[in-house]
Amino acid sequence: MEIIEQLNWRYATKAMNGKRIPQEKIGRILEAARLAPSSNGLQPFEIIVISNQELKEKIRPAAFDQQQVTGCSHLLVFAAWDRYTPERIDGFITHTAKERGGDPERLERQRQSLLNNFGRMDEDGGYAHAARQAYLSLGVTIVAAAAEGVDGTPMEGFDPEQLDALLGLRGRGLRSTVIIALGYRDTEKDWLVNLKKVRKHKEQFVTELN
Numbered sequence: 001m002e003i004i005e006q007l008n009w010r011y012a013t014k015a016m017n018g019k020r021i022p023q024e025k026i027g028r029i030l031e032a033a034r035l036a037p038s039s040n041g042l043q044p045f046e047i048i049v050i051s052n053q054e055l056k057e058k059i060r061p062a063a064f065d066q067q068q069v070t071g072c073s074h075l076l077v078f079a080a081w082d083r084y085t086p087e088r089i090d091g092f093i094t095h096t097a098k099e100r101g102g103d104p105e106r107l108e109r110q111r112q113s114l115l116n117n118f119g120r121m122d123e124d125g126g127y128a129h130a131a132r133q134a135y136l137s138l139g140v141t142i143v144a145a146a147a148e149g150v151d152g153t154p155m156e157g158f159d160p161e162q163l164d165a166l167l168g169l170r171g172r173g174l175r176s177t178v179i180i181a182l183g184y185r186d187t188e189k190d191w192l193v194n195l196k197k198v199r200k201h202k203e204q205f206v207t208e209l210n
Contacts, residue, residue: 003143003146003147006143006146006147006149007143007146008197009146010142010145010146010151010152011151011192011193011197012153012154012192013068013151013152013153013181013183013185013190013192013193014067014068014153014190014191014192015067015068015071015185015186015189015190015191016067016068016071016072016073016151016153016181016183016184016185016186017071017183017184017185017186018071018072018073018183019073019183019184020073021073021074021150021182021183021184025148025150026049026073026074026182028144028148029141029144029145029148029150029182030047030049032140032141032143032144033047033076033137033138033140033141033144034137035140036136036137036139036140036141037136038133038136038137039129039132039133040114041092041096042089042092042114042118042133043133043137044080044081044084044088044129044130044133044134045078045079045080045081045130045131045133045134045137045174045177046078046079046174047076047077047078047079047137048076048077048079048167048169049074049075049076050074050075050076050077051073051074051075053070055166056069056070056072056075057070058166059075059158059163059166061162062158062159062162062163062166063155063157063158063159063163063179064157064158064159066155066157068153068155068181068183069155069179069181071181071183071186072153072181072182072183073182073183073184074181074182074183075179075180075181075182076141076179076180076182077163077167077176077179078134078135078137078138078176078177078178078179078180079134079167079169079174079175079176079177080127080130080131080133080134080174080175080177081126081127081130081173081174081175082123082126082127082130082170082173082174082175083121083123083126083127083173084114084118084119084121084126084129084130085119085173086115086119089111089114089115089118089119090111092114093107093110093111093114096110127175131175131177131178134177134178135177135178138154138178138180141180142154142180145180145182150182150183150184151182151183151184151185152180152181152182153180153181154178154179154180155178155179155180155181156178158176158179160175160176160177163176163179164176
């Protein structure tokens, strides 16, 4: 029941008060994001954590002047791979072998399968698939933040090209996909704070096939 109460408590905060989130809470939220599922465990994205206020001020215009960008404590940018490459797949196989023990050659069948499934994707298809994996982690991040009593506002309202340029992402083979502002609600300035959460009723949302 506790997680349901926390999810009822959370909402897409529209105004944040600038209060700093304790580092241990940020650490747990990021660890939850790291442990999120992804296709084949590839994790084809990175999370850029921004707490520097000056940098957040520069990002705000690229996010259509949304207050949460500068009012938050930490801004997380989920940046997906721009494409699947043999080098990235080889890196995943090598890391898997190191973590689980054994020779990477024993994972050759898996490597070939990944190359066949992902390595042949064009850039648009590869990025689209990688971006969907980033969203899986975003969902876990939202829940983890609520569990910590931290407001999290996911945001697609930004100019990816501007944000990529500010953070130098394209040179690293990454593209900004979605961002989330983590912080604490400003109860005096947020018009949404006291409004009832509205979701579909269960019978409109869930179809059970028994």
